[in-house]
Amino acid sequence: MIRRIGVVGAGSMGAAVAALAASTGLDVVLLDVKGEDDPAGPARRGLQRAAQQRAFLNPSAIDRVRVGNVEDDLAWLTECDWVLEAIIENRDAKRDLFRRLDAVLSPETIVTTNTSTFTLAQLLPAELGAWRERFFVTHFFNPPRALLLCEVTAFPEGETARFATFVRFLEQRLGRRVLLVRDTPGFVANRFGIYALVQAVRLTGELGLAPEDVDALTGPLLGRPRSATFRTIDLTGLDILVLGTRSLQESTGDDYAVPDWILDLYQAGRLGDKTGGGIFRREGEQQLTYDPLQRADRPFRAAVIPGLEELLRQPFPQRLLGALELPSPYGDYVRQLLGRTFGYVLQRTTDAARDIASVDRALEWGFGWAAGPYAQMDFLGPQRVRALLAEAGVPAAELLTLAERRGGFFLDGQVLDPASGELVPEERLPSTRRTRQIRTREALEREGMRDLGDGVLALRIRSLEALPRALEEALARWPSALVLVPALDSFGYPYSELLQLAESGDQAGLEERLRALQAALQALTRVPIPVVAALDGEARGAGTTLALWSDATVSYLTTPLGYPGAAAGLVPLGALVALRVRSEARASTLAAPLRAELGAASALTTLLAAERVDSAHLAGTLGLLGDRWLVTVDRDGLLETAADLARALAHGVPARPLASRETFAEASQMTAAGPSLAELDPTARSVVETLARALRSAGTLEELLRAERAAVVELLSQAALREKAAATLQALSAPRR
Structure with a gap:
């Protein structure tokens, strides 16, 4: 089992692989030549370049990388389960390094080379014959964040169960598209x-x-x-x-x-x-x-x-x-x-x-x-x-x-x-499973609905308004579980239309539009089978809200999530109610008034924190992905993972807080929402105060949603807030460079 990896060579490729591995939760040792002033300087600078080039799928994962040099710190690799060589493409230099590694590595450590030129036989010194069962090529492509291919080969005696397990690790944990190739120069x-x-x-x-x-x-x-x-x-x-x-x-x-x-x-x-x-x-x-x-x-x-x-x-x-x-x-x-x-x-x-x-x-x-x-x-x-x-x-x-x-x-x-x-x-081909996963995703994109096997249906959701109809069509096929894959434009909420309705004074039209959006989300609570949200691509706004209203979520690590612009008036309809209800369900042993207080405070705090979310893992920790969530780097396998989770839930007893018929207690007038109101600009302060009043409401789920609608109508009635919200929407919708 691989828990810690070592990378020798902090050039563009080595540092990028180190960043990728750390982003998946692995501990990483990154070594390079010894620096003059700072012994770990070359490795540290390589890691910093990788961070600047966005090689980390999870920016906070940089703390999982320990940097050093090959002169003083080679012994750190003793505790590594896999060591990747990524130094210069020089045969003699690589062979010398392998001889030095042999003195410090465990006899069980997997050793791989990132060569794109040499064969295994050309690189392995004769005296290291015992390595043949655990010495592989792992030819990553640069940058690994964008290019998923990894060509892999082994000596004939190395193609054992350990090799097969390592290949699965590359696919499932590091998200690679592994191709088994012949041990020939240049590979394929x-x-x-x-x-x-x-x-x-x-x-x-x-x-x-x-x-x-x-x-x-x-x-x-x-x-x-x-x-x-x-x-x-x-x-x-x-x-x-x-x-x-x-x-x-x-x-x-x-x-x-x-x-x-x-x-x-x-x-x-x-x-x-x-x-x-x-x-x-x-x-x-x-x-x-x-x-x-x-x-x-x-x-x-x-x-x-x-x-x-x-x-x-x-x-x-x-x-x-x-x-x-x-x-x-x-x-x-x-x-x-x-x-x-x-x-x-x-x-x-x-x-x-x-x-x-x-x-x-x-x-x-x-x-x-x-x-x-x-x-x-x-x-x-x-x-x-x-x-x-x-x-x-x-x-x-x-x-x-x-x-x-x-x-x-x-x-x-x-x-x-x-x-x-x-x-x-x-x-029969080794690449078939990966190819099938890719083709399934492409077919779902074309067709909008796809059978994932064992009664699990995947649905491509292109707008909140289309959700009830899509659910109805899917349930007509008697599935055992559903996987929702949002593909929503403009954060999934019709903010421009809502602002126009408010600007024209059409309060009845605005309220009707808001009610329809909430009703679309409520349709999920009436689905009698498990619903899993699979998030890949843009999922800020309504994509995140769909996850909150689903039974479980599987997300790609770098999926954009959260609610940017919420404090400027771009209120994510349905999110605050879902956050409060889920928070209260987690605190079910407490008295109702205390649950209400915790639920309201937690919902508002989470909404403000969700303005800036730099990874799906952080979104899950904040509670934005619901109570059951999984984050993966295996983008190609995301649908398959979501389907596996849906099948597991189909065997269990449903636990769906948002389908609850209970009456929620009223929260106190205290608002604990992260920053004090004095620290917020006037628009954000108005948004927080208005939403806080709505969140404190007592009543059924339907009544909480009604209070949320009223709060949004009240906020959009303010001309200054509409102007700020429109400007924020335009800025957020501008193409990212």
């Missing part, structure tokens, strides 16, 4: 992804295209990220490209050479964004582009490619067909690029990958492709693929012939096995 993602990138760069000069043209052709048109080719190189760094391709060429023997003009920029220190510019740079107000033909900068020119805009309006991969037919030289470029890429993938798949599905997953998860090369080849068909290979001057590999005989690389839930030449069930 870099081997094929960087090859495709190199060909994109080479063809620029060969066909005389401008960098702007290439980026227009190699982004969304081909199902790849918007940063395309040259913008991606500037973002990651020309040094990474040059050094990475050299390493791959040396280790694989394949041709990864970049053009001379890229080497010129590298030698000149123009490495991309990190040095103020690479292929693209800004000089004052002018945007410049390095022209590979002129070998000089010139003003940036937006690409003008006939037919491109029309193609981009088509879905992917359908637009691939149109891209092949673009006028020369643009269509020539696309055909050459795809032909070279497909040809290399077909020739080298059996060297690098355990199955062809892993090639597609590696490029989708690691390089952001919308569909991997085998899925693209299936869509285009073998005849068109053969034509692309011929135009690119690449011989057709036997694997393409096998696919022609079997009807494709993927067919009816089966995948072509290169070793046997047969179609085998995709369910």
Whole structure:
């Protein structure tokens, strides 16, 4: 079992993995070389850079990382269950480190390397043969907060139950999309992804295209990220490209050479964004582009490619067909690029990958492709693929012939096995579970309702008003439990409409609108089966309130939660009542008046604290996720986790405080709500005083909701408050940079 991990190497990758692990609640030791003034200085600075780059999913988790140096503090790793090596990509340096680690580590400690170049056999010194069962590759992608792929491999004798447990740990605890790969240089993602990138760069000069043209052709048109080719190189760094391709060429023997003009920029220190510019740079107000033909900068020119805009309006991969037919030289470029890429993938798949599905997953998860090369080849068909290979001057590999005989690389839930030449069930592949989780989430996004198995239905909720109807439709299918996945705009509350109704003096219309919103939440209390909220993505406002009215909550760690702007008049309808009722239920052994006092004070204090919530874990601690909550870093598995929790609740006796029919006592006139009223600005003071009066009310749940509505109407009747609320809403709704 892994409780504490050690990371050696506090560069961008090592520090980011340390931040990720600490964010999941693990204790972390982070070591680097010894500093002159501060012995732990290099590790400390690496950790600080990671924090500045938002590598911590939970900012407070930085306190779980202990920093030190490899000269004085190597013995700290003795208590670690897993040690990750993330030092420079130098074989001798890594081997020397492993020899030193052998003297301090427990014989049970798992040791992994983050290498992207060397094989396990190349890195493990002969005298450390006892490590072979616990020495693995864990090739994380940077930044791990955004790129979830982790390529993993082991020696044959290392693929034991411990290895399988470690893989599950990477998936479930660290939220990685693990791919089991062969122990070959470059593994899968870099081997094929960087090859495709190199060909994109080479063809620029060969066909005389401008960098702007290439980026227009190699982004969304081909199902790849918007940063395309040259913008991606500037973002990651020309040094990474040059050094990475050299390493791959040396280790694989394949041709990864970049053009001379890229080497010129590298030698000149123009490495991309990190040095103020690479292929693209800004000089004052002018945007410049390095022209590979002129070998000089010139003003940036937006690409003008006939037919491109029309193609981009088509879905992917359908637009691939149109891209092949673009006028020369643009269509020539696309055909050459795809032909070279497909040809290399077909020739080298059996060297690098355990199955062809892993090639597609590696490029989708690691390089952001919308569909991997085998899925693209299936869509285009073998005849068109053969034509692309011929135009690119690449011989057709036997694997393409096998696919022609079997009807494709993927067919009816089966995948072509290169070793046997047969179609085998995709369910047998190691990556299937992760792939299924991702596809389930995508299907829910498209369809709005999805069967998660064993009678559990997932519902995508796009507005509070749509909730009752969605519940009715779901219950008609006789499920055993429901999982609600909010996808709400503008904090889920129609604040602009409410402000307009108040501004026009339409009090009746305002009250009716507020009543309808509360009724939507109350519909959850009448659902006769467990309801679990699954929060991923924007959940501030009504998304958080849905969690409060549900029976349990599962949230991704970085999901935005809480009630920003509440003290400015953006009152989250239904939240205060839910917070008071839940607080009183937790204090059920106390006398009713005392419960009421505690409930009212707790609700108001929590509402004010919920203005700024930087992690789902903090939201849960504050009580914003209800009484049963779970926070996870496994984003892909979030729906599955929510479904598991819903199934467990379906076996239990319901405990639903918000379905209570009891009459709540009146609270005293004291208000304990964090800061004193004197510390608040006039608007916030008015909001707190008005809501406090409503919270102190006695009565049934319906009467508490009525008091809440009246408080909101009273607040929105104030012109100054409406102005402050509108300005706050506009500021909160502005795109975040």
